[in-house]
Amino acid sequence: MHSTDDVDALLPAYAAAExxxxxxxxxxxxxxxxxxxxxxxxxxxxxxxLLAAAREDIAPDATFARRLRRRFAHRGA
Numbered sequence: 001m002h003s004t005d006d007v008d009a010l011l012p013a014y015a016a017a018e019x020x021x022x023x024x025x026x027x028x029x030x031x032x033x034x035x036x037x038x039x040x041x042x043x044x045x046x047x048x049x050l051l052a053a054a055r056e057d058i059a060p061d062a063t064f065a066r067r068l069r070r071r072f073a074h075r076g077a
Contacts, residue, residue: 007026
C-alpha cells in the first residue's frame with residue numbers, strides 16, 4: 001500500500017491529466033478514501049484554472065514582437 005504522501009505528490013500531475021493509467025488509478029483510489037486529498041485536488045484545479053486565465057490576460061499586444069526585435073537590434077549594434 002502506498003502512503004498518502006506518495007499520492008499527494010502525484011496530485012498536480014493528476015489534475016493536469018499527465019499520469020499514466022496505473023498512477024491515475026492509484027490516485028483515484030486514494031481520493032475515494034481521503035477527504036484531505038480531495039480538498040488538495042480541488043486547490044490544484046483552482047490554481048491551474050487561475051494560471052490559465054492569467055496566461056490569457058498577459059498575452060502580448062500586436063506590436064510586442066516588433067518592439068522586441070528593435071530592442072535587440074540596438075543592443076547588437
